[in-house]
Amino acid sequence: MNITVAGENSLIIYFSQEVDSEVSTELSIEVSAKVQQAVDIITGSLGGVLVDLVPSYASLLVIYDIFLTDLHSIRPKIRELLADIDRVDKSEGQLIELPVYYSAESGPDLMLLADKAGLSIEEVIDLHRSQEYQVYAIGFAPGFAYLGEVDERIAAPRLATPRQQVPRGAVGIADRQTAVYPSVSPGGWNLIGLCPQRMFDPDTTPTMPVKVGDRVQFKSIGRETFLSLGGEL
Amino acid sequence: MTSAVGSPSKAGFLVKQPGPRTLILDLGRYGYHHLGMTTGGPADPVAFRWANRLCKNDQNATALEAVGGLVLESAVTTQLAVCGANTPLTINGRVRALWRSHRIKPGDVVELGFATEGVCTYLAISGGFEITQVFGSTATVVREGIGGLNGNKLEAGDSLPCGSYESNEDTQCLKLPKGYRPVYGRHAMLRVVPGYQQHDFSRYQQRRFFSNKYKISSRSDRMGCCLEGPEIRPNTDGILSEGICFGAIQVPPDGQPIILMNDRQTIGGYPKLGSVLSLDLGQLAQLKPGDTVYFDPITVDDAHNILHLADSYFKKIEPLVC
Numbered sequence: 060m061n062i063t064v065a066g067e068n069s070l071i072i073y074f075s076q077e078v079d080s081e082v083s084t085e086l087s088i089e090v091s092a093k094v095q096q097a098v099d100i101i102t103g104s105l106g107g108v109l110v111d112l113v114p115s116y117a118s119l120l121v122i123y124d125i126f127l128t129d130l131h132s133i134r135p136k137i138r139e140l141l142a143d144i145d146r147v148d149k150s151e152g153q154l155i156e157l158p159v160y161y162s163a164e165s166g167p168d169l170m171l172l173a174d175k176a177g178l179s180i181e182e183v184i185d186l187h188r189s190q191e192y193q194v195y196a197i198g199f200a201p202g203f204a205y206l207g208e209v210d211e212r213i214a215a216p217r218l219a220t221p222r223q224q225v226p227r228g229a230v231g232i233a234d235r236q237t238a239v240y241p242s243v244s245p246g247g248w249n250l251i252g253l254c255p256q257r258m259f260d261p262d263t264t265p266t267m268p269v270k271v272g273d274r275v276q277f278k279s280i281g282r283e284t285f286l287s288l289g290g291e292l
Numbered sequence: 293m294t295s296a297v298g299s300p301s302k303a304g305f306l307v308k309q310p311g312p313r314t315l316i317l318d319l320g321r322y323g324y325h326h327l328g329m330t331t332g333g334p335a336d337p338v339a340f341r342w343a344n345r346l347c348k349n350d351q352n353a354t355a356l357e358a359v360g361g362l363v364l365e366s367a368v369t370t371q372l373a374v375c376g377a378n379t380p381l382t383i384n385g386r387v388r389a390l391w392r393s394h395r396i397k398p399g400d401v402v403e404l405g406f407a408t409e410g411v412c413t414y415l416a417i418s419g420g421f422e423i424t425q426v427f428g429s430t431a432t433v434v435r436e437g438i439g440g441l442n443g444n445k446l447e448a449g450d451s452l453p454c455g456s457y458e459s460n461e462d463t464q465c466l467k468l469p470k471g472y473r474p475v476y477g478r479h480a481m482l483r484v485v486p487g488y489q490q491h492d493f494s495r496y497q498q499r500r501f502f503s504n505k506y507k508i509s510s511r512s513d514r515m516g517c518c519l520e521g522p523e524i525r526p527n528t529d530g531i532l533s534e535g536i537c538f539g540a541i542q543v544p545p546d547g548q549p550i551i552l553m554n555d556r557q558t559i560g561g562y563p564k565l566g567s568v569l570s571l572d573l574g575q576l577a578q579l580k581p582g583d584t585v586y587f588d589p590i591t592v593d594d595a596h597n598i599l600h601l602a603d604s605y606f607k608k609i610e611p612l613v614c
Contacts, residue, residue: 063487063488064485064486064487064488064566064592065487065535065537065540065564065566065567066485066487066537066539066540066566066567067485067539067567067569067570067592067595067596067599068537068570069487069537069567071487071488071535098326109323110322110323111322111323111324111326111331112325112326112535113325113326113534113535113536113558113559114326114535115532115533115534115535115559116532116533116534117532117534118532118534118535119535120325120534120535120536120537122325122537125596125599125600126600126603129596130592130593130596196533196559197326197327197328197558197559198328198533198557198558198559199328199557199559200328200435200436201324201327201328201329201436201438202327202328203328205533242437259327259328261426261427261438266327267327270326271326
């Protein structure tokens, strides 16, 4: 663990020495669980002086109120609080199941992705839904959760030209990551289906069905079920 | 999305002309980065705070950030103050001063022209605009479709409800004496707390960054201020995406630094040199494309002291009764 200054009121805690994206899945999951532990510990003990927290793949950005604390108070406190994090029982996070209507109709890139991978559409769907994904980070847009890692065989680079408008609920693949678009936005991921469940809803509690550290598995549903769950085509 | 439009019975201001980008905002949305939500809030918080203070408001009261071209018609009796960029202000066609409050009565037309110095102006009214909070804040973030009136910048015909205001003919107006007002130029010195991946930049690259002038690019917006100048090259291609704080200086592969502003994305994977002092980001927000900045490294302790002193200074200045 390494704690570095990020700005006038921010520290960033790194939980892994690996800095590039070529980290093994197993290590990533272990590190991601530590990040989530740290969020719970820090929120519980330092909540009063925190402004915001940003958990991500292998780091946690801690933004604090400089009128309530300072670097020389908070850094040793964080060190002390997280000293035993390696020995804390790893919580696996919750396993969340998300329904997806996979089809050419709901996933405009499904056929091309299958073609390029030399697989049938059914094989692509099976590979995507059989994997349990880790929620590594939330960002890009409110409610956008980065899930990893998809099977190498269906990994696909981002589109050369991003779409101006990706519909809410679109399930996409970019390299070895997958995600559900929480709202209509521009986007360059390869779209393979639609999820009828809202990923971000300011009017519900919790606002999101997943948080960093949780796990996600997709479940294939048919057109009728998709529509009955409130999905829109 | 939570509806943020006030009930029609609530009197306030009518937007006759919205200008290119007028945003309803308070000091920003905090505590929701873990959901991917940014802070938003005033690009120049000093001017924002003064506009509210001259209206005797709480410093977090909801006001407007305009980049000119705004015309409002009042349906209420209140006071109004405009602070920030040097922008022509008229009330019923008569030229009025910035950095002071003015009495407003029903039917008055308030018009903001375009700035001659600086970019953003803040228009506050006594009691603040009454806008429904979304995630604890009224700040509009257009990219997220959150805050303000249904997540949008102002449009012609919008109605802006006001909080209650008790007044009589004697209610005094306030002004900030000239010597205390910020001066907006064409250059700014931005103090930087080095941090994040600073050691992934060689000493030569760091020195290059801290000893050269950079020009504000026209690609800049409320997410990031893009710079043009000598290329900076880190020893790394990219990093695992991580949390980005206000003012972080990220260096994408083209070597041209970007300073992350109020509407920044919450995570990103470009290496960062450190972060600009928040106090100086207000000065940066008042620069136009083509204007220049240079950077000065300071320690985190210096930053802490400067921010405490600035806060104390702001609190100690007393506006004058007009």
